[in-house]
Amino acid sequence: MVTTASPQSTRQRPRFRLVLATGVTSALVTAGAVVPQAQAQPQGQARPQTQAAGQTQAAPQARAAAAADDGKQVLTVAVSQSIDSLSPFLAQRLVSTSIHRLAYDYLTNYDPGDGHTVPGLATEWKSSPDKLTWTYTIRDDSTWSDGKQATAQDAAWTFNKMMSDPNAATANGSFTANFKKVTAPDPRTLVIELKKPQATMTALDVPIVPKHVWEKVGDFSKFNNDKQFPVVGNGPFVITDFKVDQYLKLAPNKTFWRGAPKFDELVFKYYKDGDAAVAALLKGEVSFVQGLTPAQADALRSAENIKVNDAPGRRFFALATNPGAQSKDGRKFGNGHKALLDPAVRKALFHATDRTTIVDKVFQGHAVEGEGYIPPRFESYFWKPEASRKTAYDPAEAARLLDEAGYRKNGSGKRVGKDGKALDFRILCHATDPNDKAIGKYLQEWWGELGIGLKVECLDNVSDPWLKGDYDLAFDGWSVNPDPDFVLSIHTCAALPATPKDTGATDNFICDKQFDELYAKQAVEYDPAKRADLVKQMQARLYDTGYMNVLAYPNAVEAYRTDQIKSITTMPEAAGNIYGQDGYWSWWSAEPAAADGSGSGSSTGVVVGAGAAVVLAAALGLFVAMRRRSTAEDRE
Helix, strand or coil: CEEECCCCCCCCCCCEEEEEEECCCEEEEECCEEEEECCCCECCCCCCCCCCCCCCCCCCCCCCCCCCCCCCEEEEEEECCCCCCCCCCCCCCHHHHHHHHHHCCCCEEECCCCCCEEECCEEEEEECCCCCEEEEEECCCCECCCCCECCHHHHHHHHHHHHHCHHHHCCCHHHHCCEEEEEEEECCEEEEEECCCCCCCCCCCCCCCCHHHHCCCCCCCCCCCCCCCCCCCCCCEEEEEEECCCEEEEEECCCCCCCCCCCCCEEEEECCCHHHHHHHHHHCCCCEEECCCHHHHHHHHCCCCEEEEEEECCECEEEEECCCCECCCCCECCCCCHHHHCHHHHHHHHHCCCHHHHHHHHCCCCEEECCCCCCCCCCCCCCCCCCCCCCCCCHHHHHHHHHHCCCEECCCCCEECCCCCECEEEEEEECCCHHHHHHHHHHHHHHHHCCCEEEEEEECCCHHHHHHCCCCEEEECCECCCCCHHHHHCCCHHHCCCCCCCCCCCCCCCCCHHHHHHHHHHHCCCCHHHHHHHHHHHHHHHHHHCCEEEEEEEEEEEEEECCCEEEEECECCCCCECCCCCCCHHHHHCEECCCCCCCCCCCCCCCCCHHHHHHHHHHHHHEEECCCCCCCECCC
């Protein structure tokens, strides 16, 4: 669907720049209670930075992304997540992988209408009868931004590097783990030979990079691709500048085979404070914000020249338990609470967690109650437990399970084990995410009634203790692609770190033989219905083991200025999101609104009407400044 702004004047504007700014969350304070709303974002680990040869040296440091002193119109979009890496081989956070979808072409893409596979760098593909050899025809009209032709050799080099260098497989190694051999017999032909059939061969979410640039990189674990600009790519945009936690700039790729974007520049600008981002939207300093709280969305609905988009999202928000951090070599590490190794204890905690209250009070209805691992937006893979299997809110059942597990209340009402030690847990909370804090308060209340202590540890950086296994529970969440293979792969034994000192692709150190067996079966199943059934069985296994408790599927709540964006593509067409799509459709399709007589329409200096100013003052009077979290979610 294309969401369209109100009619605008037909007067022609100068060239436009598109700016994306990061950082939108806050909490509504009512009657002394904090009622937040935000969506989870992925967590990744930033690596040391080095330079690589083969890229053009950057011009002098650019002005701040929001500045428009060059006379060009600036369109600004606000989001909050820090970029973990500009290397496609390392990046896992949503903001980073979204940037890579803009800067590099993939073999295939997802249709914005319904998510089916469409051509990308490859125009067509076919498999051998035994499904072990796949041949892709590489388009002849794709060029790298430095003028060189993009060829099958670039794709072959990308995959071979991931196959031969574990550091290059950090972000997307699950896609190539089953590859036997990859060759490019000619510039337009890519051949991938598999060890066994693989169901993701038309959904390989791997950015293809230019061989002539990346073959000069030494240590892939340390190279972040963020020192020399412009960064050579072949997507709809070219990365031109970056400053950590401030902005990332992109320019339209004028030679992009699908056609150049309509705006003159795209910039992801970092906003630590969500209220500041909303205020900037109302002033016209930004043109798009995402991750709005219910209070922010309500305030913006009555503002002039603002359109709020509230659509089912592609994310889940979950409570994760530490199953006992371990590495592939079998070594245990971290200091997770041993009681959580008992399935009965995990199940008791989840029986004492009221998902309905979380949806109603924390998300204020802008979410759907969590059930299976895949959000209901992906209908063919969505699973929900039958009534007899559901871990429903039942404090009495939770108490019974704890009693049977040997954790009974003492005279002071505290649960104690057979060793006499009180049952006290820690939960990792993102200091910048109001959802974590609000839900943490509810858990303290609910679990406290059971006699369980809970310390909510809100940190700016949850990555370090998480990777070390130094936690008991954590708030978690990922964005899901139309093909669910990746978010399933992060719970396999193969995703564990090689040693306790390494960083694996695992989300939460889960290693379950039954889950792995199901994953292996779905990976080779080409029949859509049979594969969907296997994926549902995997979700059921995750649910039954109790390592993950999906609390909610948050909506995508976002807003944009209709005097700056005339139209923009949502995904899917019917009630879809704008930010964080499976592809580049939103920013590639965004059409500038024609300037009218009420103001310049740029992202700086737009006059806010009196009504909007009143809304802003009232809204900010209620908001508590908080930034969204950066979680171990989603890389997507």
